[in-house]
Amino acid sequence: MKLEKKSGIPYYIQLKEQILKNITSGQWPPGYKLPTERELAGELGVSRNTVGQAYQELEGEGVISSAQGRGTFVTGAGAVLQRESRKEKVLRIVDAAMEEAVSLGFSIDDFVSFVHVRGMEKKAALSRLKVAFVESNRDQLLEFEREAYLGPEVAIVPVRLEALTSEPGRTRERLGAMDMIVTTLYHLSAVKSFLSGQKTPVIGISLEPKLETMVRIARLPASEPLALVCESEGFADKVRSVLSQAGIYHELETVLARDEKDLAASLAGRSAVVACSSRKAQAAKLAPGAEIIEFRTYPDAGSLNLLRSALLELRK
Secondary structure: OOOOOOOOOOHHHHHHHHHHHHHHOOOOOOOOEOOOHHHHHHHHOOOHHHHHHHHHHHHHOOOEEEEOOOEEEEOOHHHHHHHHHHHHHHHHHHHHHHHHHHHOOOOHHHHHHHHHHHHHHHHHHHHOEEEEEEEOOHHHHHHHHHHOOOOOOEEEEEEEOOHHHHOHHHHHHHHHOOOEEEEEOOOHHHHHHHOOOOOOOEEEEOEEEOHHHHHHHHOOOOOOOEEEEOOOHHHHHHHHHHHHHOOOOOOEEEEOOOOHHHHHHHHOOOOEEEEOHHHHHHHHHHOOOOEEEEOOEEEOHHHHHHHHHHHHHHHO
């Protein structure tokens, strides 16, 4: 073995690569006893620390093993070949991506910058806490995910309540991989029962609409039925329950029609329309003269404090 003193590559890396080459070529077969650190350092004209660092990294990768009083031996070419094969596969992917970037007009420096930024983003994403939000209503699932109530360092994973019965095995596995599970108080007992025996914490929260929304609805004439454009009867029932608890007794007519012609017919002549978030734009388009009131729910202050406290405990 010979080290290139003017290559700029650290000696221990050169030595490590040459040892790997001797092993993969079969020159040093499994069981082969390597020279001692003192012997190899004297042969190459480097310090024992250089040889020791190369040996230490190779042993950490399972390529060689040392036995006190006996020496250092090659453990087997299989692990080395597998390591080199995986590395070469990744390098081929990098080469192909680099060529594609250049063909699109980017420079090599641009490509390196892109990879670095994306790598840091991925690293940050993998370090985020994963919190599942289990709810029956699609709108509330999307709102909870979109609003990022728990901060950018928490990844929200929406899970439909129906999945607990339609795909129990897959859903139990999916929820078991979460750091925490959040659901509304309506569904807390069902979710806890479903996850009986699992250690993932389950937190129940209350959702409430903005005060402004309630005031706008309360000011509408009670004699005129209100159209409620939404995704499901379940959401409509929750809206009625919330209004009733607030002492607002408007008659609500649930409108689930998605066809624009049918929806326009249902909204014709309305002076006011209540709509869930996902259908607000459609309702505004088909009832241009009506007052459109978006009905959205948010975790109340107590629920947010409870969730943040639970997250602090997880991070500890």
